[in-house]
Amino acid sequence: MHGYQLRAAFEESVGGTWALNIGQVYTTLSRLERDEFVRALPESESGQRPYEITETGRAELSRWFSTPLERTDRPRDELAIKLALAMTTPGVDVTTVVQSQRTAGVRALQEYTRLKARPIEPDDLSWRLVLDSLIFQCEAEIRWLDHCEMTILRHRPGLAAPVSAPVEERERNSR
Amino acid sequence: MSSVLELRGVHRTHGRGPAAVHALRGVTLRVRPGELVAVMGPSGSGKSTLLNLAGGLDGPSHGEVLVEGRSLAELSRRELAAVRRRTVGYVFQDFNLLPSLTAVENVALPLELDGVSVRRARRAALASLSEVGVTDIAGRFPDQMSGGQQQRVAIARALVGERRLVLADEPTGALDSGTGEAVLRVLRERVDAGAAGLLVTHEARHAGWADRVIFLRDGVVVDSSGPLDTADDLLEHRA
Ligand SMILES: Nc1ncnc2c1ncn2[C@@H]1O[C@H](COP(=O)(O)OP(=O)(O)O)[C@@H](O)[C@H]1O
Ligand SMILES: [Mg+2]
Numbered sequence: 001m002h003g004y005q006l007r008a009a010f011e012e013s014v015g016g017t018w019a020l021n022i023g024q025v026y027t028t029l030s031r032l033e034r035d036e037f038v039r040a041l042p043e044s045e046s047g048q049r050p051y052e053i054t055e056t057g058r059a060e061l062s063r064w065f066s067t068p069l070e071r072t073d074r075p076r077d078e079l080a081i082k083l084a085l086a087m088t089t090p091g092v093d094v095t096t097v098v099q100s101q102r103t104a105g106v107r108a109l110q111e112y113t114r115l116k117a118r119p120i121e122p123d124d125l126s127w128r129l130v131l132d133s134l135i136f137q138c139e140a141e142i143r144w145l146d147h148c149e150m151t152i153l154r155h156r157p158g159l160a161a162p163v164s165a166p167v168e169e170r171e172r173n174s175r
Numbered sequence: 176m177s178s179v180l181e182l183r184g185v186h187r188t189h190g191r192g193p194a195a196v197h198a199l200r201g202v203t204l205r206v207r208p209g210e211l212v213a214v215m216g217p218s219g220s221g222k223s224t225l226l227n228l229a230g231g232l233d234g235p236s237h238g239e240v241l242v243e244g245r246s247l248a249e250l251s252r253r254e255l256a257a258v259r260r261r262t263v264g265y266v267f268q269d270f271n272l273l274p275s276l277t278a279v280e281n282v283a284l285p286l287e288l289d290g291v292s293v294r295r296a297r298r299a300a301l302a303s304l305s306e307v308g309v310t311d312i313a314g315r316f317p318d319q320m321s322g323g324q325q326q327r328v329a330i331a332r333a334l335v336g337e338r339r340l341v342l343a344d345e346p347t348g349a350l351d352s353g354t355g356e357a358v359l360r361v362l363r364e365r366v367d368a369g370a371a372g373l374l375v376t377h378e379a380r381h382a383g384w385a386d387r388v389i390f391l392r393d394g395v396v397v398d399s400s401g402p403l404d405t406a407d408d409l410l411e412h413r414a
Contacts, residue, residue, distance in 0.1 A: 099398045102390075106400040109383035117363060117384070135380055142379040150217065153392070
């Protein structure tokens with residue numbers, strides 16, 4: 001397979017939820033070649049260079065599939081860090097940070113659900129599972145944000161007023 | 176476009192004196208045709224109270240509830256009963272199926288009470304059961320169904336006929352994730368066909384099917400994924 005074919009195959013399985021640029025594909029291929037996981041074959045007439053997987057590559061791939069990902073291998077959660085900093089930085093309203101992040105989460109969820117609401121085609125299965133993964137991650141984040149909001153409200157009553165308070169005030173004043 | 180459901184500065188206090196519980200404290204909300212609004216909030220935040228008021232099962236202590244532009248407080252007992260039978264479809268948190276009726280009889284009941292012939296009501300009930308995928312248990316009594324099946328029959332009952340306002344209190348509570356999703360798909364289709372929907376859920380994944388999500392805390396709307404409905408907004412709309 002050459003680079004463009006690889007990209008097409010990848011995007012077909014993840015359903016366009018993770019776009020790749022072709023530069024990324026070639027950088028990855030040359031790193032894989034350096035580590036002897038793939039080897040380059042002679043260039044085709046159309047000037048495309050196909051690659052094939054090596055025995056070492058196959059072993060590495062099977063190790064990757066059979067080993068669970070370590071949670072610490074994943075990027076640090078910027079949101080958790082942001083909230084922790086918002087809690088301790090004077091002049092920053094944490095509840096606003098929480099609420100705007102939650103709104104963004106809900107919007108993303110609505111977007112993913114719209115994609116999901118389309119009729120199911122049999123070969124959609126792999127990207128649907130990717131979509132579900134995004135949906136479950138979003139849901140987890142929203143639940144955690146709910147939890148943060150409740151905890152903050154409980155521990156610092158009076159500091160964080162509900163956003164609809166001004167509406168209530170206005171109604172009361174106009175009566 | 177006019178709203179199917181409108182809550183204006185609604186308060187609801189349960190009980191009196193020192194034991195009084197302020198379940199809702201000034202909720203203003205509109206749901207338009209073709210719109211599904213999800214309500215999220217922790218247990219005790221007033222979600223069921225809100226839904227009961229919207230369906231005319233309970234009245235506000237203060238403020239106003241309008242269904243299709245008519246204030247429920249101004250309706251006679253008979254008119255209110257007719258709105259509940261004809262316009263509003265309600266999925267209760269605990270299903271509320273009648274134990275002595277089969278699935279299809281439970282679903283046909285609101286239509287029959289409304290004067291629809293037994294045959295036509297039955298046909299509509301079967302169509303509604305098929306929408307939620309449980310035609311095979313049409314002849315079973317509630318105690319012969321699993322929780323998930325009862326839930327789906329309750330949803331079929333809420334959707335039967337031409338309901339313009341569908342209210343659902345945790346309709347996916349007893350369902351596994353695949354079945355829960357199927358139910359939301361049905362609800363979404365009904366709303367896309369022109370009904371208005373209000374969905375109470377504590378699962379964000381399910382709220383993702385809504386056009387707008389509001390967050391309720393201690394009887395107050397604290398946040399919304401879209402613009403908050405304010406009293407000014409309603410006044411402007413009337414002008
Ligand atoms: N009939 C009632 N009598 C007294 N208190 C009630 C009644 N119904 C609800 N409540 C109280 O009102 C608050 C809101 O209840 P509810 O609307 O059922 O919340 P949710 O559905 O969000 O869990 C709770 O504190 C609850 O105990
Ligand atoms: Mg409830």
